[in-house]
Amino acid sequence: MSDQALTADEIVALSKKHTLFEWSAQSAVDPIPVSHAKGSYFYTPDGKRYLDFNSQLMSVNVGHGDPRVIRAIQKQAETLAYANPFMAHEPRARLGKKLAAICPGDIDAFFFTNGGAEANENAIKIARLYTGRSKILARYRSYHGGTAGAMTLTGDPRRWAAEPGIPGVVRFPDFHKWGRKDPEPVAESLRDIEEVVMFEGAKNIAAILVETVVGTNGILIPPDGYMQGLRAICDRHGILLICDEVMAGFGRTGKWFAVDHYGVVPDIITMAKGLTSSYLPLGAVGMRRPIADHFQGNVLFAGLTYNSHPMGCAAALATIGVYEEDGLIERAAKMGEVLRKHHQALYEKHPSVGATRSIGLFGMVELVRDRKSFEPLAPYNGTSDAMKQVHGHLKEKGLYTFVRWNGIMTNPPLTVTEDELAEGFGIIDSALSLADKFVNG
Structure with missing residues (x-):
């Protein structure tokens, strides 16, 4: 076998020939070949540099190539690379204790998984085993993972191909409707949830599962009072509240977890991504002590x-x-204010910017054809010539981020500098000049 490194073209060609890319028709994929990464940047084999404005999958929170994480992985590989899950070892013991210290309230027991989808799968399994109830309530504007159960929990169109999916999942209305600038009034949203609980029968509902801050469906930030009201509804009816913090956790919003902004303690919390900054796969289901204690005498059917x-x-x-x-x-909260000012500048300059949303370093620029009608620059679950031009410009100029439907995501590593933010938003600024041409009138 040759030790000579593959060229960028060889990497792409072999990857497309022998591997499958997710959420894509394979003939349409155009992957970026990556050779190495450091800090806020990654590089192709032929030397092109990209500013990683999405932390890959909103997950490389500590930036690329941190030597402290790398050394810890190397050291562990040298001493104990694997032990089966029926065994106890020091990293497991220490991580459980550490997570208990930083998680909200009395969440202090954890079931570890390979990633976020499996964390959500096991969260609903645990909720059903604990309550003896079957139904799980979830929203349309949500994403909870690509495995069978998590795909049913997901509300966005990626679930369609997996339907009918698992039984017992019921939708309730979103607090932020598609194609609208602002969220719904809190009282109205909470009444909608109460109505679904009434129609479905509270005693049949094991849990309500939400992304605390909605991620790939628009960086939707619940208005104050919503999460507190959701907690109160669950308490009234003996329903568990599950907060999916896979994307929003570990500093992304300027707090350890997004629920910390609202003073809410969920019954179950799921996490992954920023848990390891994606240096290695790991997810976790955290739960309050009464739930963990239930399995002292009852079998946890999970493995x-x-x-x-x-x-x-x-x-x-x-x-x-x-x-x-x-x-x-703390840095994410501080730099989040800088990011918000960049968002505001784009809104003031470009008529194609219908709205911006951010909390910490979790952000979205939403593009429209008309601010008054708020007609999106691309349809739901679709794209447009305008968005294709915007995306192509960003990529050409060396900015990597998610462009989905009519949105541009702005989710850099928590280590991002002010200069790097300025660089990234400068490229977005130039791309929006293309989008402005598609504004009505």
Whole structure:
């Protein structure tokens, strides 16, 4: 086997020939070949640099190539690369204790998974086992993962191909409707939820599952009072509240977890992505003590070969250490104010910008044809010539981020500098000049 490195074209050609890319017709994929990464940037084999304005999948929170996380992974590989999940080891023990210290309220027991989808799968399994009830309520503007159960929990169109899916999942109305600038009034949203609970029968509902801040469906931030009201509804009816913090957790919003902004303690919390900054796969289901205690005498019917993987746990511990040592949670809140000012500048300059939303370093620029009608620049679950031009310009100028439907996401690593934010928003600014040409009138 040759030790000569593959060229960028060879990497792409072989990857397209022998591997499948997700959420895509394979003939349409145009992947970026990546050779290495550092800080807020990654590079192709032929030397092109990209500013990573999406932290890959909203997950490389501590930036690329942090030597502290890398060393922890190397050390763990040298001592204990794997132990089966029926065994106990030091990284597992230490990570459980550490997560108990940083999670909201009395959440202090954890079931470790391979990632976010499996965390949500096991969260609903645990909720059903604990309550003896079957139904799970979830929203349309949501994404909870690509496995069978998580795909049914997901509201967005990616679930369509997997339907009918698992039984027992019921939708309730979103607090932010598609094609509208502002969220719905809190009282109205909460009444809608109460109505669904009434129609479905509260005693049949095991849990209400929500992304605390909605991620790929628009960076939708619940108005104050919504999460508190949701908690109160669950308490009234003995329903568990599950908060999916896979994307919003670990400093992304300027707090350890997004629920911390609202003073709410969920019964179950799911996490992944920023847990290890995606240096290695790991997810977790955190739960309050009464739920964990239920399984002292009752079987937890859940299992994974890589549950509590030593290397994943070691990576998570090191990552959490970086958050603390570098003050990244607080930094995300501070830099989030800088990001918000860039959003506002784009709104004031470009008529194609219908709305911007952000909380910490979790942001979205939403493009429209007309601010008054708020007609999106691309349809629901679709694209347009305008958005294709915008996306192509960003890529050409070396900015990597998600462009989905009519939105441009702005989710850089928590280590991002003011200069890097200015660089990224400068490229977005130039791309929006193309979008402005498609504004009505």
